Amino acid sequence: MGLALDISNLTVYYGEDCALKDISLQVEEREFLGIIGPNGGGKTTLLKAILGLVQPESGEIRIYGAAGTTARRSIGYVPQFSRFDRRFPISVEEVVLMGRLAGRSPWFLQFTNADRKLVDDLLERLEIAELKKRQIGQLSGGQLQRVLIARALAVEPRMLILDEPTASVDSASKTRIYEILKELNQEMTILIVTHDLSAVSSNIDRIACLNQQLYYHGRTEMEAGLVEQVYGCPVDLIAHGVPHRVLRRHEEAQH
Amino acid sequence: MEAILKYNFLQNAILAAVLASIACGVIGTYIMEKKLVMMSGGIAHTAFGGIGLGYFLKVEPIFTALGVSVVAALAVAALKRKAGTDSDLLIGMFWSLGMAMGVVFIAMTPGYPPDIASVLFGNILAVSRSDLRLILGLDILILVTVYALFQVFKAYIFDEEFSSVAGVPVRLLEYLMYILVAVTVVVMIRVVGIILVIALFTAPPAIAKQFTYDMKKIMGLSVLLGITFCLTGLWVSYTVRLASGASIVLVAVGAYALISLLRFGLRKRGGTSS
Numbered sequence: 410m411g412l413a414l415d416i417s418n419l420t421v422y423y424g425e426d427c428a429l430k431d432i433s434l435q436v437e438e439r440e441f442l443g444i445i446g447p448n449g450g451g452k453t454t455l456l457k458a459i460l461g462l463v464q465p466e467s468g469e470i471r472i473y474g475a476a477g478t479t480a481r482r483s484i485g486y487v488p489q490f491s492r493f494d495r496r497f498p499i500s501v502e503e504v505v506l507m508g509r510l511a512g513r514s515p516w517f518l519q520f521t522n523a524d525r526k527l528v529d530d531l532l533e534r535l536e537i538a539e540l541k542k543r544q545i546g547q548l549s550g551g552q553l554q555r556v557l558i559a560r561a562l563a564v565e566p567r568m569l570i571l572d573e574p575t576a577s578v579d580s581a582s583k584t585r586i587y588e589i590l591k592e593l594n595q596e597m598t599i600l601i602v603t604h605d606l607s608a609v610s611s612n613i614d615r616i617a618c619l620n621q622q623l624y625y626h627g628r629t630e631m632e633a634g635l636v637e638q639v640y641g642c643p644v645d646l647i648a649h650g651v652p653h654r655v656l657r658r659h660e661e662a663q664h
Numbered sequence: 665m666e667a668i669l670k671y672n673f674l675q676n677a678i679l680a681a682v683l684a685s686i687a688c689g690v691i692g693t694y695i696m697e698k699k700l701v702m703m704s705g706g707i708a709h710t711a712f713g714g715i716g717l718g719y720f721l722k723v724e725p726i727f728t729a730l731g732v733s734v735v736a737a738l739a740v741a742a743l744k745r746k747a748g749t750d751s752d753l754l755i756g757m758f759w760s761l762g763m764a765m766g767v768v769f770i771a772m773t774p775g776y777p778p779d780i781a782s783v784l785f786g787n788i789l790a791v792s793r794s795d796l797r798l799i800l801g802l803d804i805l806i807l808v809t810v811y812a813l814f815q816v817f818k819a820y821i822f823d824e825e826f827s828s829v830a831g832v833p834v835r836l837l838e839y840l841m842y843i844l845v846a847v848t849v850v851v852m853i854r855v856v857g858i859i860l861v862i863a864l865f866t867a868p869p870a871i872a873k874q875f876t877y878d879m880k881k882i883m884g885l886s887v888l889l890g891i892t893f894c895l896t897g898l899w900v901s902y903t904v905r906l907a908s909g910a911s912i913v914l915v916a917v918g919a920y921a922l923i924s925l926l927r928f929g930l931r932k933r934g935g936t937s938s
Binding site for chain 1: 697812819823826828833837882
C-alpha cells in the first residue's frame with residue numbers, strides 16, 4: 410500500500426506568527442489518523458494546508474503522490490458544522506449535491522440523474538434519507554454532521570478529512586458517527602482533528618500530536634511525558650476518568 | 665390609468681421599476697446571504713464619484729458611475745485579500761471617498777451644477793428611453809451570469825472552503841459577485857438613487873425569507889415584492905406629489921415592518937393558545 414498523504418518539512422506562517430514548524434508526516438493508505446493537540450496548536454492550520462486553503466511558507470504536501478488542485482480532488486472534507494449559518498436557504502439534498510461540483514466546469518452546471526441517485530444512496534447509507542428535503546436549520550447537530558459526511562462522500566474521495574466531527578453532538582450520535590467512520594475506513598483513509606480523546610483511544614489507529622511542532626506520531630498509546638509536553642498540562646486531566654485509556658497506565662506524577 | 669396610457673414618462677417609469685426590481689431581487693438575495701449589505705452601500709456611494717467624473721469629463725454620468733463602482737468593488741476585494749485588512753474599514757473609507765470625489769469633480773465642472781438630488785435620491789419619473797435600454801442590457805447581463813453560475817454561487821456563499829477544495833473557482837466568483845453588486849447599483853440609481861438603494865437590496869429578500877427557504881423562490885418572491893413596492897411607491901409619489909425614490913423606500917420598509925409585526929403577532933398568539 411502506498412502513501413495516502415506525505416507531508417515533508419511543512420512550515421506555515423500567519424503574518425509574523427509561526428503556526429506550524431517543520432512538520433513531516435506520512436499517512437498510509439486506509440490509516441485512521443487522529444490529530445490532537447491544544448487549541449491554537451495548529452491543528453486547523455494543518456488541515457487547511459492539506460486542503461490548499463493556506464499557502465505554506467515552505468515544505469511540500471503530496472496526496473496520493475500528487476500535489477496541487479487536482480490532487481485535492483481525492484479529498485472529502487467535513488468541516489465543523491457549528492460554523493454554518495443554519496438559516497441559509499438550502500436543503501439537505503442541495504448540500505450533499507455540492508459534493509458533485511468537484512472537477513466540473515462551473516458554467517451552466519446542472520446536476521444529472523446519476524448525481525441525484527448517488528446522493529440518495531449516500532443519504533440512505535448514513536440513515537438520513539427521510540431528511541432529504543429538509544432545510545438545514547431543521548436538523549439536530551448530529552444529523553447535520555451526517556449530512557456533511559454525506560457531502561464529503563459525494564466527492565467519491567479516497568481520503569476523508571474531518572474537523573472536530575463530534576464537537577457538541579450528543580453521545581448516541583457520537584457513537585454512531587464513529588461506527589460509520591470505522592466502516593468507511595475499510596474503503597478510504599481517514600484523518601480527523603479532535604479534542605475527544607475518549608474517541609481517539611477506542612477508534613483510532615494512530616495519532617499525531619500537534620503543538621506548532623509535531624510531537625508524536627505513532628500508535629494510540631503514547632508516553633505520558635509527551636502528552637504533557639504537547640498540552641503543557643498534567644496528563645491526569647486527559648487520561649483519568651475516561652472509559653478507554655489513551656495512555657498506558659502510568660505512575661502518579663511526583664509533586 | 666388614463667395617465668399611464670397618456671404619458672410616456674409614466675410608461676418609462678413603470679418599465680424601469682419592473683426591470684430594476686428584477687436585478688435588485690436576484691442580487692439582493694445574494695447580498696443578504698453573503699452579508700454584503702455594507703459592501704453594497706460602499707459600492708453605491710463610490711458610484712457618486714463616478715457620476716461626478718462623468719459631469720466633469722462631459723460623458724454620460726451613468727457610464728462613468730458603472731466604471732468607477734466596478735473598479736471600486738474590485739479594489740476592495742483585492743485589498744481585502746492582499747492586505748488582510750478588515751473589509752469593514754475599507755468599505756468605510758471607500759464610502760466617503762466616493763462621495764468626496766463626486767463633490768470635488770462637480771465643483772470643478774464649469775457652468776451650472778447638475779441635479780444632484782436626483783442622483784442621490786432617484787427620480788424614476790425622469791427615466792429616458794436610453795436609460796431603459798441601459799437598464800435592460802444590464803438586467804440581461806446579471807440574469808445570464810446568475811443563471812450560468814447558479815449552482816456554484818450557491819455553493820460558494822454557503823461554504824467557501826468546501827467549494828474551494830472541490831475546485832470551484834471561489835476567487836473568480838467573489839470578484840464576479842462584487843461586480844454584479846456594482847452593476848445592480850448602477851441599474852438602481854435612476855430608480856431610487858445612490859443613498860436609498862440599500863432599502864431595495866434588503867427589504868424584499870428579508871421579507872421573502874420569512875416565507876420560504878428555497879433560494880430560487882426567495883429570488884422570485886423578492887423580484888415580485890420589489891415590483892410591488894416600486895409601483896406602489898410610484899403611485900403614492902404621483903398622487904400625493906412626493907419624491908419617487910423616498911416613496912418607494914417608505915413603502916418597502918413599511919411593508920417589511922408590517923409583515924414582521926404580523927408574523928410576530930401570529931406566532932405569539934399561536935404560542936399562548938397551545
